[in-house]
Amino acid sequence: MPEYTYEPLEIEPKWQAVWQERHSFRTPSDPEELRAKPKFYVLDMFPYPSGAGLHVGHPEGYTATDVVARMKRMQGFNVLHPMGWDAFGLPTERSAVREGLHPAEITERNIETFRRQIQRLGFSYDWDREVNTSSPDYYRWTQWIFLKLYERGLAYMADVPVNWCPALGTVLANEEVKDGVYVETGDPVERRLMRQWMLKITEYAERLLEDLDDVDWPESVKEMQRNWIGKSHGADVQFAIDGGDETFTVFTTRPDTLFGATYCVLAPEHPLVAKITSEDQRAAVETYVSEAAQKTDLDRTDLSKEKTGVFTGAWAINPVNDDRIPIWVADYVLMGYGTGAIMAVPGHDERDHEFAREFGLPIIEVVSGSDVPIGEAAFIDNQDGVLVNSSGKDGFSIDGLKVPEAIARITAWLEERALGRGRVQYRLRDWLFSRQRYWGEPFPVVHTDDNEVAPVPEDWLPVGLPEIDQFRPTEDGRPPLARAGDDWLRVELPDGRHGTRETNTMPQWAGSCWYYLRYLDPHNEEQAWSKEAEDYWMPVDLYVGGVEHAVLHLLYARFWHKVLFDCGLVHTKEPFQRLFNQGMILAHSYRDVAGKYHHPSDVEERDGHFFSLSSGAGLETQIEKMSKSKLNVVNPDEVIAAYGADAMRLYELFMGPLEVQKPWQMKDVEGVNRFLQRVWRLVVDEKSGELNPKLSEVPSSSEPELERTLHKTIKKVSSDTETLQMNTGIAQMMIFVNEATVCPTLPRGILTTFLRLLSPYAPHLCEELWQRLGEPKLIAHAEWPSWDPDLCIDDTITVVVQVNGKKRDELQVARDADRESLERLALASEKAQKFIEGREPKRVVVVPGRLVNIVV
RNA sequence: GCCGGAGUGGCGGAAUGGUAGACGCUGGGGACUUAAAAUCCCCUGGGUGUAAACCCAUGUGGGUUCGAAUCCCACCUCCGGCACCA
Known part of the structure; x- marks a missing residue:
């Protein structure tokens, strides 16, 4: 029995302690030191410290960034590689209510668990720069940035239809709601009209769209943001109402089809509806409008349902030919997009076609080229279709033109007569920025007794959260902060006015909109960050995280960054130069015929079939997203206990390409564990504990084959680490080790070079072996090797x-x-x-x- | 419906116009051992064949090419995003 085997559980804590004591990964901040080297800022999407602790999905991205950070350091970069906590949020507040504790206590407890779990993996974070968005010396600056937004007119209060979630007792942003439910919990959401804080993200729509071209992001994420911003070109067209002075404007992307408009539709919430409805239609319209108001978003957007609507009794005049066309109300037209009113062209729009057939409205063909009669299906062709039936008053005609030219011609005609104009429309709406919660940043504003909104002076920041006895809304439905006493609520402003503090709080996304900037200068008490630090470190060179933030965090943070850019507070247009999405890690789950899940420890495999150990029942296995209810969550602590942190790190990256979804397979960890043991045995004689007797001081060239493999490995690992294709880099290192194992002698230089390559991946093992080889410095601070191209062939x-x-x-x-x-x-x-x-x-x-x- | 991505052994995956299946797991065989574990070595896509060999094979069907997993066209399946956005 060899006594000197590889024991990760002994060497890993040892080196973690060394790194911590020596602050080995402290980021330089001395200006001289900064000037001396190029910078590299490598950032993880910081976690929300939930009560469940980490699962093996979290460290996948963290391991990848850590490998890059360690390699870049060895390559002579000043590296900023920080970690922190996105700590405000709803789940913590709910735990606090459930457990009868303060959310700050829950947060502290969860952070300790997360920090301990993360530190066990040996990441080279600069812990001196840890940030916590829920701490007053952090959110002070979140409030400060809010004041900047307010000063620039980008934060405003408005009575808006909001997504109200009754189960949570708060409003939600559009980005947090899908199919009528809150994406995180599945609780249904309804429409309500409420006075809320809004951020004018729409003012930045064009720049948010354009600047996507300048960043190195996955095309899929760019595309998602483009779709979310939803730019369309079209025209506003004015319609007069027959027999009155009223007019209304519609937005259309197809002004060329104006001659085909056979009716108009107003959204039920459109202000004109009540004014124009005729007496004999009034009852029907009012019933329809109030029913629409009560519908949830889910009901309203259910595509399978038939179109509904009701005639207002009023008629509009088509400006191109003076035709009288009926005005309807229907909920397929949305108040929140365009003008809340449309011209309906059933011949060339599927929704209008369906509606026209439902209610027997006329269908006119104005673009030719359809294979089927226009009465049967709408014909959509905005490229090669040719206009017909499109001649109107004053000799104006677009007949015979192709669609793009027809659009240009008719838009010009409308503009000349002031009947309309070309316009760009975005789908993006302003960001609903307030929540009726306790555990968030208080707004730094006061509602004065004379009904004005007044920002508090900057030197009042932070506006701290008041201590209250219950973290629930008040009985009369006001937000939890309304429970605070007058000593918090009531204030006198420097100008002598009195007022009451805002009792809404900011949404969870606020803190994460700028945390990458606080890392630059986290202990600065005078400013959110110093100009020097920002100048040096920005932009983030590599940002790694899950794709679930494609249109939430990543859009919000880009927006804030652009505002800060306009304030002259940052010097780059975009915060994150390169973005990489790691794929989700899935896991096998086991279910019996009754559908009950069984924990993997209760599962036995026989001849490719699975059985429950406790009941003997046959089980089906499937690969699913890890979740508590499916009993398939893999905890990093158990992996570390069995194989050590280095094996865990290596497996996270060896599983497959970083960007794809893949299942965790505990058996496969065995393979990387064996690899690490083989590396150990290259250096250590397991019987004596001395150095491997095959190690020799001869030059590398005395083992020419191994030397060639080494240089190929340097080349491959260097480039695969840079491009985050770490699975193939690791495979190449395995090839090297397999060859080295059978080599009769091991030139010491070959081995020390190889250990430097492996050290970002398996840092504990490599520090240990490096020390045993008598190297005085830390391998973490050694130089990254270079390859000789001649030796790679x-x-x-x-x-x-x-x-x-x-x-x-x-x-x-x-x-x-x-x-x-x-x-x-x-x-x-x-x-x-x-x-x-x-x-x-x-x-x-x-x-x-x-x-x-x-x-x- | 629209947009994006993917389909390769028993499994995770390599190969992005040039030897399909690197590397790892699993399984099989062998060495060492009193034995087992560990370790080391060999084999491990399918078919025909004693063998040497040969044939087939990257979701399906076509095409381009001296040569296609890779490029093009059509289709099928799965995953993700958006969705009454005028």
């Missing part, structure tokens, strides 16, 4: 001989063999001759270094 290479594209033989040739000799050798090949069957080669394709293809 073999002297003799294998060239494939194909006949008609099929592999028939292999040739061992010198690496610089020329075309002629390759062709001669290939034609001489016996195996190839057999398939040539004496025929004359029509053509011989020679790819030097690769293959020869003989075509007969």
